[in-house]
Amino acid sequence: MPVGTLATVKGVTAAQLQATGAQMVLANTYHLHLQPGEEIVAEAGGLHRFMHWSGPLLTDSGGYQVFSLGAINRIDDNGVSFSSPRDGRRILLTPERAMAIQMALGADVAMAFDQCPPYPASEADVEAACRRTHAWLERCVASHHRSDQALFGIVQGGCFPRLRQESARAVASMDLPGIAVGGVSVGEPVEEMHRVVRQVGPLLPDARPHYLMGVGTLPEMAVAVAQGFDLFDCVLPTRLGRHGAALVGGERWNLRNARFRHDHTPLDPGCPCPACSGHTRAYLHHLIRAGEMLGKILLSLHNITQLERFSNAMAQAIREGCFAEDFAPWNPDSPAAHTW
Numbered sequence: 001m002p003v004g005t006l007a008t009v010k011g012v013t014a015a016q017l018q019a020t021g022a023q024m025v026l027a028n029t030y031h032l033h034l035q036p037g038e039e040i041v042a043e044a045g046g047l048h049r050f051m052h053w054s055g056p057l058l059t060d061s062g063g064y065q066v067f068s069l070g071a072i073n074r075i076d077d078n079g080v081s082f083s084s085p086r087d088g089r090r091i092l093l094t095p096e097r098a099m100a101i102q103m104a105l106g107a108d109v110a111m112a113f114d115q116c117p118p119y120p121a122s123e124a125d126v127e128a129a130c131r132r133t134h135a136w137l138e139r140c141v142a143s144h145h146r147s148d149q150a151l152f153g154i155v156q157g158g159c160f161p162r163l164r165q166e167s168a169r170a171v172a173s174m175d176l177p178g179i180a181v182g183g184v185s186v187g188e189p190v191e192e193m194h195r196v197v198r199q200v201g202p203l204l205p206d207a208r209p210h211y212l213m214g215v216g217t218l219p220e221m222a223v224a225v226a227q228g229f230d231l232f233d234c235v236l237p238t239r240l241g242r243h244g245a246a247l248v249g250g251e252r253w254n255l256r257n258a259r260f261r262h263d264h265t266p267l268d269p270g271c272p273c274p275a276c277s278g279h280t281r282a283y284l285h286h287l288i289r290a291g292e293m294l295g296k297i298l299l300s301l302h303n304i305t306q307l308e309r310f311s312n313a314m315a316q317a318i319r320e321g322c323f324a325e326d327f328a329p330w331n332p333d334s335p336a337a338h339t340w
Helices: 014-019 029-034 038-043 047-051 063-069 095-105 123-143 161-172 190-203 218-226 236-242 281-290 293-320
Strands: 025-028 057-060 071-075 080-083 090-093 109-111 150-155 178-181 210-212 245-248 251-254
Touching: 014 293, 025 029, 029 038, 029 057, 029 063, 029 095, 038 047, 038 095, 047 057, 057 063, 063 080, 090 095, 095 109, 095 123, 123 150, 123 161, 150 161, 161 178, 161 190, 178 190, 190 218, 218 293, 236 245, 236 293, 245 293, 281 293
Parallel strands: 025 057, 057 109, 109 150, 150 178, 178 210
Antiparallel strands: 071 080, 080 090, 245 251
16 A cells, blocks of 8 residues: 555655556545544545545554654553644544544544554563553444444554464454554564564454555565465655655665666666656656656656555466465575565
């Protein structure tokens, strides 16, 4: 899922996004509550109409942003009180409030309000966050009453196997339409993240979609898909694009580099995106060096397209029964692994 935090994937229109092959977009409850406010989105007829996106939408609960971005005044079993980074006003976010905001936004999938512990954190602190997350999940379920919106629970537990196992079983027992794994890609070593994915994936119910939150590089997705994960989100494609970087063949190319100045070939001849089908590496190099907005937009579209094509290729390989063979080079344990 491309990340459209404030009801927009940065620099990209909904029509352009659809052309990349993107099927689903993530928006963020925390940020949309602060600006423009869920009541404005509801007045527009919901998030789909507000951002002119006809495909599925998922809203994160805002829990991660509260704990990572907000100036927290207090956290207890009721919820989190924090100061708005926009105007300093005090806001109390509870599981019930998070559900009310997401129901007003009207996305197809709402995420339960959870406590995402930082990395590193002690086992005692992570265990307390897990217990609170599970209690908040029960309150989210009780207060969520929009039948056209699926509610996903979130597994926490940090890098502690016992806590991950307990959390996976607790969330799975709620029998929700989908289940997510959070608290990964928050600063832990990539080997730890892979270990968590390999441990938790087999514990999740087969009949429900599995969502690995905040993950979006090719090796990370390949490892997770091998463990049964279906959904991912990451800001990487557009963030790289805005900084002049392109994803080509599993590598990260800096288009500012002088080696592209006289290169009049397509960025990636096999890619159907606008950056590759109508422009050259030299032109993209020029746009980035000149600080032109078009360069950032084209590279963002290209990077999103790359991840969508990779995801589609994995899905096709699964259907054809050749995933393990075709995607072995993307396994970080393989000597042939690509790196970004």
